[in-house]
Amino acid sequence: MPRAEVVICGAGIAGVATAYHLTVKQGVKGVVLVEQGEPLMLTSDKSTEAYRNWWPGPDPAMIALMNRSIELLEQIARATRNQIHLNRRGYVYATADPSKIPALCETAQHTAHLGAGPLRIHDGKGPGYLPASAYGFEGLPDGADLITQRALIRSYFPYLSPDTVAVLHARKAGWLSAQQLGMWMLEQARAQGVRLLRGKVVGVDTAGGRIAAVQIEQDGSSQTLETPIFVNAAGPMQKEVAAMIGVDLPVFAELHLKMSFPEPLRAVPREAPMLIWMDELELPWSPEEREVLAEDESTRWLLGKFPPGAHCRPEGQGESTTLIALYNYHTKPVPPVFPWPADPFYADITLRGISVMVPGLRPYFHRAPKPWIDGGYYVKTQENRPLIGPMPVEGAYLIGALSGFGVMAACAGGELLAAHIIGNKLPEYAPAFLLRRYQDPAYQRRLEAFGDGAQL
Structure with missing residues (x-):
């Protein structure tokens, strides 16, 4: 029987990163990556490719994980002369609701205290605000800037709604080329002996309570790989793969779509950061459109309130005019299916949603360039924290529930x-991401403190 020392199910960004660290950083030999399709092409290339260390929550675990990940991203950027196109433009959270300012300030102070960096408040009395650089990541501030002086907001963000009363600019944030990052790590890993096996994991064998072999289907035939270590990095199929060894993962999936389109009017400047609208909204329909939508029960819901979280950012360099926009207004759990079901309203709702934040986009309502819509599944835990570590079967490991933050x-x-896997010393944040945390009654009592898990 052919043998591998480690079999990783899934060559998305999580599986590739695991293979990279096992082989390139730790010298492990005999690693096999099993992927049914092309590497990094199922959901990893459907993301916003963004990153942030701004993770409000009850403890510092997520911020510590992201700080470390950003440190590693910056190391790769330096080693490759920024082949991954890393920037630090930041995330700008904007609101037109004055009642939100006290809570926004309190949350920002708490998040800064947890390790996200210092909070600078600009209310007309504090120090000056330093705009983000459009390119690069070196020598820029971390932490966050909270701006409540409306004249300052209009000065630096004139394209935001004139009703905007506060913006929070999280600074240790931006975006990168996820494809470049993933392919660079994959190439480095393959140079150290990682084998990419095209096929589908259809079974995992155990013996004596531990992993023994993995069954793989390839072009109608099957083979069995003997292995003592199996890694579930199956992305949207992680729950299904875990069930092969009798483990029921406490995760569920949400379908999240993404739209990109040419934006030649440059209503969103090409040097803009990620922009997020924090308020509920009503879509801006004309009186005639409202009348038509109200006539039919199947469209009447489009006149109601929509949730916070519409966000967008510019994409590309040089002459590019592309804008990426996301608005996840449906978040009911769904079973992952491919191809994912189309949403005929998504483009119109998303464009109108982000136009509440950036009114300069409204001319596109009736002459919008043809959008490109793709998407993927956010597989998440109740508190929106990942699962990283051993599974209940000896030799089985998991890296999953990376719901929308897999790239970062x-x-x-x-x-x-x-x-x-290799028994190295673990960082302090490691226990926060173990599957067995749900067996702790004290942790179960804490779950409500996580709120929305800082999800976008």
């Missing part, structure tokens, strides 16, 4: 899982 967490997540 992959480097530190892969490093952490590699440490679990």
Whole structure:
């Protein structure tokens, strides 16, 4: 029987990062990556490719994980002359609701205290605000800037709604090329002997309570790989793969779509940061459109309130005019299916949603360039924290529940899982991401304190 020392199910960004850290950083030999399709092409290339260390929550675990991941991203950027196109433009959270300012300030102070960096308040009395650089990541501030002086907001963000009363600019944040990052790590890993096996994991064998072999289907035939270590990095199929060894993961999936389109009017400047609208909204329909929508029960819901979280950012360099926009207004759990179901309203709702934040986008309502819509599944836990570490079967490991933050967490997540596998010293944040945390009654009591898990 052919043998591998480690079999990783899934060559998305999480599986690739795990292979990279096992082989390139730790010298492990005999690693096999099993992927049914092309590497990094199922959900990893459907993301916003963004990152942030701004993770409000009850403890510092997520911030510590992201700080480490960003540190590793910056190391790769320096080693490759920024082949991964890392920037630090930041995330700008904006609101037109004055009643939100006290809570926003309180949350920002707490998040800064947890390790996200200092909070600078600009209310007309504090120090000056330093705009983000459009390119690069060196020598820029971390932490966050909270601006409540409306004249300052209009000065630096004139394209935001004139009703905006506060913006929080999280600074240790930005975006990168996820494809470049993933392919660079994959190439480095393959140079150290990682084998990419095209096929589907259809079974996992155990013997004496531990992993013994993995069954793989390839082009109608099957083979069995003997192995003592199996890694579930199956992305949207992680729950299904865990069931092969009798483990029921406490995760569920949400379908999240993404739209990109040419934006030649440049209503969102090309040097803009990620922009997020924090308020509920009503879509801006004309009186005639409202009348038509109200006539039919199947469209009447489009006149109601929509949740916070519409966000967008510019994409590309040089002459590019592309804008990426996301608005996840449906978040009911769904079973992952491919191809994912189309949403005929998504483009119109998303464009109108982000136009509440950026009114300059409204001319596109009736002459919008043809959008490109793709998406993927956010597989998440109740509190929106990942699962990284051993599973209940000896020799089985998991890196999953990376719901929408797989690209930004992959480097530190892969490093952490590699440490679990080879028995290295674990970082302080490691226990926060173990599957067995749900067996702790004290943790169960804490779950409500996580709120929305800082999800976008």
